[in-house]
Amino acid sequence: MTDKTIWEPLRRELDRWQAAGRVARFWLRDDDAIEPTPALETLLALTDENKIPLTLAVIPGLTGEALAVRLAEEAGVSVAVHGWSHTNHARPEGKKQELGGDRPAAVMLGELGEGLRLLQQLYPTRFLPVLVPPWNRIDAGLIPALPGLGFAALSVYGRAKQDGPVPLLNTHVDIIDWHGTRGGRNEAELVAELVAELDARFAGSDEPIGVLSHHLVHDAAAWNFLSALFAATGRHPAAHCSAAPALLKP
Numbered sequence: 001m002t003d004k005t006i007w008e009p010l011r012r013e014l015d016r017w018q019a020a021g022r023v024a025r026f027w028l029r030d031d032d033a034i035e036p037t038p039a040l041e042t043l044l045a046l047t048d049e050n051k052i053p054l055t056l057a058v059i060p061g062l063t064g065e066a067l068a069v070r071l072a073e074e075a076g077v078s079v080a081v082h083g084w085s086h087t088n089h090a091r092p093e094g095k096k097q098e099l100g101g102d103r104p105a106a107v108m109l110g111e112l113g114e115g116l117r118l119l120q121q122l123y124p125t126r127f128l129p130v131l132v133p134p135w136n137r138i139d140a141g142l143i144p145a146l147p148g149l150g151f152a153a154l155s156v157y158g159r160a161k162q163d164g165p166v167p168l169l170n171t172h173v174d175i176i177d178w179h180g181t182r183g184g185r186n187e188a189e190l191v192a193e194l195v196a197e198l199d200a201r202f203a204g205s206d207e208p209i210g211v212l213s214h215h216l217v218h219d220a221a222a223w224n225f226l227s228a229l230f231a232a233t234g235r236h237p238a239a240h241c242s243a244a245p246a247l248l249k250p
Contacts, residue, residue, distance in 0.1 A: 006188050007232050013198045017238035025208035026241045029171050030215050031057040036070040043215040050230035053243035057132035060115030061085035068122040078244050079123045083134040084111035100139035113149045130155050160207055171210030172197050175222055184221030
């Protein structure tokens, strides 16, 4: 069960937004989708029940028709390009990365172009021309070439920097404890991060707050957090969960 007092700081912050006549925008990105699974069914049911638009970052080189058929009936789901095969090409001492290191740029861009074309074919009505680099890392030298491949935006982690070669639609709050339990993070810490992101935007930034999940590794804590988040924001007039395609429109 969720302790409702944990969510009071978020409610108070949203009350501040409401008093100022403002609405905070959120969006949800879930990574590593490949095929239909019980965990994906849980995520789809949870987002559908709460009317939360969902962006699934799908791994092109590992997916196929089964996922496309399953998602065909999900009107609230959009599909982004999650690299090519989610393969780590970094040196042993480096951070995991598919789109970087010593690999030739032409090879990486070729994979990305193929991934974009494949998902565009599989999801003609749900495809979102957004690149989600595996592990949220990409060699800076590749980014200027993304529009030429057909990408409209890049989605990584952290607050967006201005004036880049391609628009950013980033995530900011990762619900998974990757360096500890590899399940859901502490609920109070996540609420504090959401409040910090809201506070930073109250000063004037209109960047939507991206929540990042990974359905394949969710434990009870992760599912409970998402349920509580959807309830807390869904009932508040100063919070709106947006569909990623709408956030890309000028």
